[in-house]
Amino acid sequence: MNTLALAAFTTAAEENSFSLAAEKLHLTQPGISKRIVSLEDQLGCRLFDRIGRRIQLTEAGKTFLPHAYKMLQDAQSGLNAVRNLSHTIDGFLSIATTQHIGLHHLAQPVKRYIIEYEEVAFNLDFLTSKQAYADVLQGKLELAVITEPTQMDEQLRFIPLWTEKLKFVCAKDHHLASLNSISLKDLSSVQGILPDASSFTRRVIDDIFEQANLSIIPRAASNYLEAIKMLVTAGLGWSVLPDSLIDDNLKILDLDNSPLKRQIGCLIHQDRTESNAASAFIKLLQSYD
Known part of the structure; x- marks a missing residue:
């Protein structure tokens, strides 16, 4: 199959738009449409439903999409090998x-x-x-x-590169900062500002609470650690942050448990x-x- 047609198909599927796919691939919209039509003719089925200016994958399109990615990957692997x-x-x-x-x-x-x-x-x-x-x-x-x-x-x-230490933190004026000792149980009763529930770092945090049969009360979540730091500094809750983000505006909470860490590397x-x-x-x- 033509890799240019496959690239047009996968990009249109990602963008849900022929015009956006054309812009991303530096083509005209008729050029994108022509490549996808040729692919549909070859497969003998429609890959997209056209609803006004919107497009969405048909069942055949959804079925074919992972195979299209695999064919593009194999083609790139062959090119790399040469x-x-x-x-x-x-x-x-x-x-x-x-x-x-x-x-x-x-x-x-x-x-x-x-x-x-x-x-x-x-x-x-x-x-x-x-x-x-x-x-x-x-x-x-x-x-x-x-x-x-x-x-x-x-x-x-996964190829490991660097280990990043993670620390429990809160704002210096948060009531947790005044406690002489603190435990996971203490944190489980206080709202936290945490990475998104689907993130790998959040799973590291969730695991340590689950091992202690405890749960977390999330007040807010973000995919951006810098945004989490901002909310914690404002006193909205505790969190877990890498050493590299911790400054004088934050109080490190020393817990009696194994230090948290995450591995950063190449996938x-x-x-x-x-x-x-x-x-x-x-x-x-x-x-x-």
Whole structure:
């Protein structure tokens, strides 16, 4: 099957729009439509329902979508395998990371990579760890730098890079800050400001409470650790934050339990041939403490 038609189909499915897909792929809308129609003719079924200006996947489209991603991934793997024979580091590298990891861990490595490997067209997106995980699994991304998943599909591999210590914190004027000693039970009766329930970091936090047969009372949730820090500093509740975000406006709560930590690393698909560009990026990241 034509990879250009497959790319048009998957992009339209992601954007729920032919016009947005055309813009993303730098094509005209008739060009996108023509590629998708040719794919529908080849499959003998409609992949999208056209409702006014809106589109949505048909059942056939939903069934075909993961196979389309797999075919695109296989095609890219073949291209990588041939390019790798030359041992040159060029081509295109698309990665994703979270906002926190990007700002606090990747600024210098990415700068160095772009300077050293000018022939690589480098693209970086900020996503949640959960979305980045899904995009690597589907073959949309070659790699992601994220928090280690608590559970992982056997098709994926996680390469550890850095360990980040996590601390329980509250505002200095919060009533928890005045307690001489504090326990998980104390925290379970006070509202917390926490990462989104679907995030890998939240699962680390939930696990430690579940092991103590306790639950958390969430007051608010956010995918952005910087936003959580702001709300905690305002005195709205306790939270768990990485060392790198803790400043003099926050009080660290010392609990009698094993210290929390999370592993940050590269997530890759084991069935995908790793490009020279990706290998060089991973090697560079491993050189940073």
